[in-house]
Amino acid sequence: MEAAEAAVEAPVPSESFTDQISKYKTMMIAAYKSKPIPYWILLILGIIAMVVAFPASSILSRVYxxxxxxxxxxxxxVAVAGWxxxxVILFPTYFITKTFPTPLNLKLFLSYIVLGFLSAADNLMYAYAYAYLPASTAALVASSSLVFSALFGYILVKNRMxxxxxxxxxxxxxxxxxxxxxSSSDRYDxxxxxxxxxxxxxxVxxxxxxxxxxxxxxxxxxxLLGRRSFIVVLEQQIMVSLFAFLFTSIGTFVSGDFQGMTSEATSFKGGKSAYYQVLIWGAxxxxxxxxxxxxxxFLASTVLAGVLNAIRTPITSIAAVILLHDPMSGFKILSLVITFWGFGSYIYGSSMDDKQS
Structure with missing residues (x-):
């Protein structure tokens, strides 16, 4: 009896650090083998695009x-000119996967128009932000979109919180x-x-x-769609971007800014070549x-996208400090740390919801 009690009370030996590393290594190898090589290539390219292209676009806006x-x-x-x-990605995908475009009914068409208009307005607001704020500050403030995404998702889509x-x-x-x-520490003269x-x-x-x-x-x-696939998302993205491009093009033409591009390029530091390179690479x-x-x-998860979105905020801020010599006060560093903490909390909460569902 005493021997049995001793056996019950005996502490379970904890895993050593080496055992944990070996365990994670085995899990990673299993995950790698579970997917074909093209999958990992596309995922890596997607990750690189998120953490490099988005910050580069923000920096180029401020350079302009x-x-x-x-x-x-x-x-x-410029934000929608690259639609x-x-x-280029979508049309070959139809042939490769042997699928047909999603039928376009009136409700879906009108929804794309509305989203296109809202996207055009959104890009214009961000343009004003980057015109008046340092890129590092604008990126930090823009991270608040996560707050609004969660709130609107809860109200409209009934997402859990x-x-x-x-x-x-x-x-x-x-x-x-x-x-x-x-605000007084990083305002340009x-x-x-x-x-x-x-x-x-x-x-905001x-x-x-x-x-x-x-x-x-x-x-x-x-x-309206009832399904979500890589092709369907690309279809939505191209339609929304197309309408946003049309709305923005009309606004740019009516404002006279298209006509003023030639004179603006002439007075641009670095000349016309630098001017058009900034715009082209921005797009x-x-x-x-x-x-x-x-x-x-769609290759991984929204949680990973959230992680990368969290990572690109400090990348943009640090790049702006290095490349554009943005001021970085103690308060801004504190805000950066707090924002990163908030992203981490959101990602953890989202992953918990995914596991429960």
Whole structure:
């Protein structure tokens, strides 16, 4: 009897660090073997696109303004001018997978028009933000889109919210508040206090609209499409981008900014070549980021996309400090840490929901 009790009370030996490493190594090898090599190649390319292309696009937007660019319409137009890149991916996919395009009914068509208009407005708001704010600050404030995505997703799509997600919303909001209170430390000399405040306001509004667009896109999948695949998402992306491109092109033409591109290019630091390179690469990098995010979500998970989205915020901020010499105050560093913490809490909460479902 005593021997049995001793056996029960005997402590279970904990795994050594070497055993844990070996266990994770075995799991990684098993995961690698469970998917074909092309899958991993596409996933890696998607990850690289997210963590490189999106920050590059943000940096290029700020480079445009720092070197003499003035137009908000031009930058918002650049954000959607790369939409043909999606077509280059989509059309061959039809032949490879032997599938047909999704039938386009009136409701779906109108939803694409609405999303296209909202996307055009969203890009214009972000253009104002990058015109008045340092790239590092704009990127940090834009991370608040996660808060609005969660809120609109809860209201419109009935997505679940647990304690970790709610905690993330409060933490990210706290980081945003710190940025707002520290506005005097990173304002450019040629930017007035009013312009800086308006930059913050436009950035928050754009983030809110971005969150709404994300929720509405998910609602379209639930209500109108009823299925979600890589091809269907590309179809939605190309249609929304096309209408956003049309709306933005009209706005850019009516504002006279298209006509003013020649004179703006002439006065641009570095000349016309540098001007058009900034715009062209801005369009390419933004669209590559979109394609990368789409690939990550459907090859891996939304949680991984959330992790990468969290990573690209500090990457953008650090790149802006190094390349554009953005001021980095102690408050901004604190905001960056808090925001990263908020992302981590959100990712943990989302992963818990995925496991429960």
């Amino acid at each position: 303004y720092e070197n003499g660019g003035q137009s908000k319409w031009i930058i918002s137009w 043909p890149l999606i077509a 647990n304690a970790s997600i709610i905690n993330a919303l409060f933490v990210i909001t706290a980081g945003l508040t710190i940025i707002a209170l520290d 040629n930017i007035t206090d009013k312009q800086y405040i308006m930059g913050l306001v436009w950035d 509004l754009a983030s809110a609209l971005h969150g709404l667009i994300f929720a509405l896109s998910e609602l379209i999948f639930v209500k 390419i990098t933004f669209e590559l980021g979109v394609l990368g995010a789409t690939a990550v979500i």
